[in-house]
Amino acid sequence: MSSFKRRVTTTPLPGSRPSPYNSLPLLSTGLSSLDDLLGGGLPLSSSLLIQSDALTSYADLLLKFWVAQGLEAKQEVVVIGSALDGEGPQGLVESLMEVDGGQVLGDEEDEEENSEAKEEKLKIAFRYEGMKQHATTVSAPTPPKGTENDVYCSLFDLTTTKQLRAADRARLTVVDVDELSEDPSRPPAEVYEELYKRLESIITEKGYLLPEDGTKPRKALRIAISSFGSPSWGPAAWSGLYSFLHRLRPLLRRSACTLVSTFPLPLHASSPTLLTRLSHASDGVISLTSFASSPLSISQFPRHHGLLSIPKLPSLGSLVPPSAKLSVLRGLGGGGEGRENNLGFRVKRRRFVVETVNADEPVGPEVEKKKVEKKVEEKKVEQKVQEKMGERETKVRFAGEKEAPKEQPRRSVSSIMHKQPELYEF
Amino acid sequence: MSRDDFLTFTTPTGIRTSSLPIDFAVLLTDTLESPATFLLTHFVARALREPRKVLFVGLSLAFEHYATVLKKNGIQLANERTADRFAFVDGSTAAGSLPKLYEAIATALQSSGSALVIIDDLSSLLWSGHSSTDVARFFAGVRALVASSSSSLVTLMHGDDLHTAGDLEDSHLFRRVLQQSDLWLQTTSLSSQTRGELSIYRGPALVEDYGIVDRSGPTALQYKLDESGPTFSVKGLGKFL
Numbered sequence: 001m002s003s004f005k006r007r008v009t010t011t012p013l014p015g016s017r018p019s020p021y022n023s024l025p026l027l028s029t030g031l032s033s034l035d036d037l038l039g040g041g042l043p044l045s046s047s048l049l050i051q052s053d054a055l056t057s058y059a060d061l062l063l064k065f066w067v068a069q070g071l072e073a074k075q076e077v078v079v080i081g082s083a084l085d086g087e088g089p090q091g092l093v094e095s096l097m098e099v100d101g102g103q104v105l106g107d108e109e110d111e112e113e114n115s116e117a118k119e120e121k122l123k124i125a126f127r128y129e130g131m132k133q134h135a136t137t138v139s140a141p142t143p144p145k146g147t148e149n150d151v152y153c154s155l156f157d158l159t160t161t162k163q164l165r166a167a168d169r170a171r172l173t174v175v176d177v178d179e180l181s182e183d184p185s186r187p188p189a190e191v192y193e194e195l196y197k198r199l200e201s202i203i204t205e206k207g208y209l210l211p212e213d214g215t216k217p218r219k220a221l222r223i224a225i226s227s228f229g230s231p232s233w234g235p236a237a238w239s240g241l242y243s244f245l246h247r248l249r250p251l252l253r254r255s256a257c258t259l260v261s262t263f264p265l266p267l268h269a270s271s272p273t274l275l276t277r278l279s280h281a282s283d284g285v286i287s288l289t290s291f292a293s294s295p296l297s298i299s300q301f302p303r304h305h306g307l308l309s310i311p312k313l314p315s316l317g318s319l320v321p322p323s324a325k326l327s328v329l330r331g332l333g334g335g336g337e338g339r340e341n342n343l344g345f346r347v348k349r350r351r352f353v354v355e356t357v358n359a360d361e362p363v364g365p366e367v368e369k370k371k372v373e374k375k376v377e378e379k380k381v382e383q384k385v386q387e388k389m390g391e392r393e394t395k396v397r398f399a400g401e402k403e404a405p406k407e408q409p410r411r412s413v414s415s416i417m418h419k420q421p422e423l424y425e426f
Numbered sequence: 427m428s429r430d431d432f433l434t435f436t437t438p439t440g441i442r443t444s445s446l447p448i449d450f451a452v453l454l455t456d457t458l459e460s461p462a463t464f465l466l467t468h469f470v471a472r473a474l475r476e477p478r479k480v481l482f483v484g485l486s487l488a489f490e491h492y493a494t495v496l497k498k499n500g501i502q503l504a505n506e507r508t509a510d511r512f513a514f515v516d517g518s519t520a521a522g523s524l525p526k527l528y529e530a531i532a533t534a535l536q537s538s539g540s541a542l543v544i545i546d547d548l549s550s551l552l553w554s555g556h557s558s559t560d561v562a563r564f565f566a567g568v569r570a571l572v573a574s575s576s577s578s579l580v581t582l583m584h585g586d587d588l589h590t591a592g593d594l595e596d597s598h599l600f601r602r603v604l605q606q607s608d609l610w611l612q613t614t615s616l617s618s619q620t621r622g623e624l625s626i627y628r629g630p631a632l633v634e635d636y637g638i639v640d641r642s643g644p645t646a647l648q649y650k651l652d653e654s655g656p657t658f659s660v661k662g663l664g665k666f667l
Contacts, residue, residue, distance in 0.1 A: 239555035246486070246554055250518045253488050273596070276586040277553045279458050280486075311458050313619055317494035319464050320651050324620050340618055 013220050013256070015073025017041060017152050021322035027220060027258050028153035029062070030069030033354035035153060036138045036329050037310060037343070038284065039322030044220055045210075045252050046283040046314050047245070047259040049228075051275060056290045058306060058345070059262040060092065061352060063224050065156060066260045068096040070222040071168050072154045078202060080195065081226035082177040082233055089174045092226055098160035100350070137355035138328050157350045173202065177233050191234050192244035199223070200251060208255045217256035225261035229268070229278075238274050245281035284314035288345070301357060304344035308354055329356065430472065432647055432658045433611075433626065436637030445476050446542060446578040447636060451569055453607040453629065455585030455600070459615035460622035462582060464656050466546055467492060469580050471499045471655075474506060479541035481534050481577075483527075485517035485550045498653050513538060517550075524556060524564045532571055540576045543568065547582040548603065549596070558595040562602035569606050585612065608632040612642075620651040624658070 012018055016025040019040050026041030035041045042048055052059035070077040081089035164172075180194045203209060208221045227233075229241045252259060261282075268274050279285045290306035291297040313321035323330065331341040344357035430444040437443060446452065446469070456462035470492070473480050482492070493503040506512035513534050517527060535541065545568070551561045565581070572579045581603065588597050604610060607629040615622045625642040632638070641647055649656040 237555070239553060242550075243554040246550060247518065249486075250488055253490070273587045276458060276584070280549070280553075280584055285458070315619075317491055318653060319467070319495055319498075319655070320620050320653055324618065 013044070013217060015070075015075050015151060016044065016220060019043065019322055021326060022318055024316060025220070027075075027222065028069050028073070029260070030065030030072075030153065030156060031062070031352060031354065032153050032155075033137050033329060034062070034065075034286075036327055037323060037354065038314060039324075039326045041153075042258055042260070042284070043314055043316045044217075044256055044258055045254075046316055047249060047252055047261070048284040048286065048314065049245075049278060049282040050260065050262045050286045050288065051265050052262065052288045052290065053265050054290045054292045055264070055266055056288075056292050056306075057086075058288050058290055058347070059264075060086075060226060061347070062286075062288075063226055063260060063262050064092060064096055065352065066222065067093070067224050068156060068162060069154060071096070071162075071171060072099060073151045074171070075220050075222055076171045076173070076206065077222045077224065078173045078175060078199070079224045079226070080175045080177065080199075082230065084178060084232035085227045085230050089176055089226060092224075093164070093172055093174060094161075096162040096164075097156045097158050098162045100155045100157040137353050158347070158352065159350050191236060192240045196244055196247060196251075199248065203251065203255050203257055208257055210254055210256060219256065221255070221257040223257055223259040225259065228261040228263050230264050231267055238271065238277070241274065242277050242281055245278055249281060249283070279312055282312070283316065284310070285312040286310055301344060304346045304355075304357055306345055307357065308343045308345050329354065331356070429468070429655055429658070432624070434637070436635070438634075442637070444472060445478065446473075446580075447634075448540070448576045448578060449573045450609070451572065451579040451581070451607045451629070451631065452609045452611060453603055454580065454582045454611050454613070455588065456582065456613045457584070457586045457615060459619060460613040461619070462611075462613045463487075463495070463546075464651055465611065465613070466544055466580065466582060467495050467499070468655055469542065469544060470512075471496060471501055473542040474501055474511060477511065479511050479513075479538045480506075481513045481515065481531070481538060481541045481543045483515045483517055483531060483543065483545045485545070486547050488518075489514045489516070499655065510538070513541075524551070524560055528564060528567050531568060535571055535575050535577065543572055543577055543579045545579070545581045547584060548599070549582075549584040552595060552599055558599040558602070561599055565603055566606065581607070604629060606631050609638065616648065621649070622651075623648050623661070 013025050016027055017040065018024070019026050021039060025044040026035075026039075027044060028035050028041045029038070038048075050059045050062055067077050067079060079089045079093055081092065083090070087095065162168075175195070175198060177191060177195065180191055180198065203221065206221065208217070208219070210217055229236070248259065263275070263278060265275060287309050288306055289309070291301065291304070292306075310323075313323045315321035329341065329343065341356040342358070343354060345352065345354045347353075434442050434444050435447055437447075452469075454462045454465055470480050470482065482489075484492070489503070496503050503512060507514065515527075515530050515534055531543070535543070548561060548565065551564070552558055556564075569579060571577075583600060583603065585600065588600050608631050609629050610627040612625045612627070613622050614625070624647045626638070626640060626647075627642060628638055628640055644661060646661055647658045648661055649658050651657075
């Protein structure tokens with residue numbers, strides 16, 4: 001074979017990017033910071049498990065980003081859930097967020113931060129002036145030229161709700177688990193079996209199986225499972241949950257589909273080993289530890305709503321997860337030997353942000369406000385004391401009929417040393 | 427330390443070799459944060475270079491995964507497969523019933539003769555609903571097959587919950603398997619997925635000496651993963667050499 005090859009520009013799958021690490025097609029999770037953590041995005045044909053510890057909806061929020069990004073990239077999306085769980089799959093679809101228009105005013109919090117930064121323009125040593133500003137998160141990526149029509153990662157606005165158009169609805173497939181198991185003649189333990197069959201038929205009918213001849217697929221399918229294995233799915237043995245994910249994995253590998261599921265851990269509190277088993281059956285695991293139930297953490301990390309960790313990173317076709325080489329947020333970018341950053345998340349008014357968290361947190365505006373309030377209170381107390389003192393002094397003055405000596409401002413030792421050295425020398 | 431040197435065996439004639447002895451069973455346990463896939467691919471690459479035939483029982487990952495990983499070690503697994511040096515038993519289809527899986531392994535071993543058998547991984551059989559007694563019986567069967575065909579065996583298990591007061595089935599199976607193993611290799615994680623510690627224990631079934639040294643606790647090996655494989659170093663040097 002000749003070593004000279006004709007260069008063929010391959011067009012990537014719509015709504016995907018080739019990985020800079022091993023050029024596998026990646027799908028965006030809808031959050032640029034999360035994409036960064038996973039090494040650019042979620043690889044096609046992989047599965048991700050999002051585990052949340054308390055009964056919060058942060059994991060479902062991430063799932064909404066995943067679904068909304070799919071619709072934005074004009075991909076088909078399958079949403080699976082039980083209508084008995086909160087809003088259910090249909091509710092999840094109806095409450096998706098809209099893309100940020102861009103022309104509206106920027107994020108208020110950001111503006112605040114920016115104005116603060118402008119005010120506090122410090123004189124710093126020249127050798128540091130050329131360096132980048134300290135950033136706790138990554139900014140939204142700019143699309144490469146020539147791909148204006150191809151959306152990879154959009155910027156969503158949490159204050160808006162997406163109005164689903166007919167074209168969007170055509171791309172959505174909503175599967176309610178309750179309807180799968182409604183047949184009374186069937187034992188409910190087979191929900192996972194039924195769901196697997198349903199997914200298999202969806203994937204084959206819609207033509208998402210990878211072509212046998214090794215050619216590239218033409219489109220990608222996103223699958224979202226909300227609250228996988230929650231009690232409303234019906235009673236089932238652990239092995240049912242495990243084998244569902246375990247069997248789904250080779251099916252995903254053979255097709256152009258990527259799965260993101262959320263797993264409510266507190267509902268399985270009695271079985272701590274179940275999570276490790278499910279984690280072994282998925283390609284990646286993200287764990288959210290919210291501060292909702294721990295006031296201590298809230299006071300320690302006033303800016304964040306929880307910690308985020310990644311026990312397992314997707315590494316398809318490689319020994320080392322691409323994220324270990326690529327992620328900026330984890331602090332390992334460039335193959336450095338540095339320690340890994342701690343990560344946290346917070347929900348701002350319009351954004352969900354994943355950023356680095358430090359134990360010696362820089363003081364946020366809220367804390368400063370509290371400090372100012374404290375100072376004000378102290379001053380008030382001081383004033384009151386002084387007023388009382390003043391009353392007494394006047395009384396003394398009336399008694400002695402002598403002008404009280406003027407209150408001298410307190411002076412520090414150093415100022416005395418400086419202004420009246422003769423006093424101090426003695 | 428060279429990559430092949432972390433585990434060597436002294437033959438009765440006094441020659442040190444890195445190839446697994448005949449009728450020898452190795453148990454690997456790993457955790458979520460320190461996957462031991464790199465050791466499996468390492469054993470495959472080592473055997474194919476010797477050369478020795480390999481029978482891979484893939485119960486968790488597909489053939490393509492190992493093919494892409496081993497390509498970086500200069501091994502074309504598809505070519506080896508067509509040349510009958512590498513056989514892959516796809517467990518995702520046969521795992522429904524253990525006797526079928528056993529039959530598949532037996533026929534594959536019969537056609538290949540002496541080979542290195544690798545099971546990836548035994549835990550998935552247990553977790554997908556088989557009882558620990560059944561899986562242990564299955565393992566004992568494979569172990570007997572390996573002994574009769576003068577092969578070697580490498581078995582992977584996930585050991586996250588072995589030492590916690592969790593499910594007893596896991597530790598039950600682990601103890602049953604360990605009883606029949608000559609060597610136990612354990613990986614644990616060090617802060618990230620690309621670094622970890624490897625402990626080497628002599629198994630209860632080890633009769634001949636082979637010059638194997640226990641490496642655990644302060645003498646355990648540390649490794650750093652690269653695309654081509656692990657780099658081992660001695661503990662306590664502060665950084666990786």
